[in-house]
Amino acid sequence: MLDCTTETPQSSSARFRSATEFPKTIASLERAEAEQLYREMRDCLIFTNRSRAQLLRRNEEHKQSALQLKADVAKMQQLIRELGLEKQQIIASNQQVVAELTHQMQTMARHLDQLAEAFDGIADCNPDQSPMSWLAQPGRFMRFIKAIKAIVLFWRDDDLNPGATSPPAPLSPLPPTPADVEADRKEHPQMYQDPASINRSLLDR
Known part of the structure; x- marks a missing residue:
């Protein structure tokens, strides 16, 4: 007869025996055969329950x-979405900074062109001459002074508005990665409710 407790690959599939393999009654069996049959049935039941x-x-x-895998995938997808949003914000902020710097450079270039044009109007003045002779044509000096004033005001306005080209705000902290969560679960199993963490927490006591 087959022993259901034998640990061999050939007999492992045969441990799950059909009821037809056992007699319907033990009336015709000797006591020793009945006891052997009972042991086989008990061993098979133990193996079945264990399996x-x-x-x-x-x-x-x-x-x-x-x-857990589903939760990790959801966290990873959320992390990817947040990183994508932060990337778009950084790109938009950089584009804004570039646009503002370009505008300021164009404005400064325009003021310098006006200053150069106004300077050309007084370039022929001789510094050795009397200052009173310079006032013979005051319009040229006024244009030059206005050009200088425009540059000074532009520079002061830039100093009074430092936030116009300030760098983007620092990014918010990133959410923990699945590896961080797993490491924390192993280090603090008492904070989690999954079976593995509960067993680990009980072993640590």
């Missing part, structure tokens, strides 16, 4: 692993 418990445990582990 069922292992199957349930593995199914639960697989379920927990699938749930």
Whole structure:
């Protein structure tokens, strides 16, 4: 007769025996045969119950692993979305800074052109001459002074508005990665409710 407790690959599939393999009654069996049959049935029942418990445990582990994987994927997708949003914000901020700097450079170039044009109007003045002779044509000096004033005001306005080209605000801290969560779960198992963390927490006590 087959012993259901034998640990061999050839007999592992045969441990799950059909009821037809056992007699419907033991009336015709000798006592020794009946006891042997009882032992076989008991061994097969033990093996079946053990296999069922292992199957349930593995199914639960697989379920927990699938749930954890799903949660990790969701966190990763959220992280990707946040990184994409931060990237778009950085690009938009950089584009704004470039546009503002370009505008300021164009404005400064325009003021310098006006200053150069006004200077050309007084370039022929001789510094050795009397200052009173310079006032013979005051319009040229007024244009020159206005050009200088425009540059000074532009420079002061830029100093009074430093935020116009300030760098973008620092990024918010990134959410923990799945590896960080797993490391924290191992270090502080008492803070989690999954079976693996509960078992680890009990072992640490």
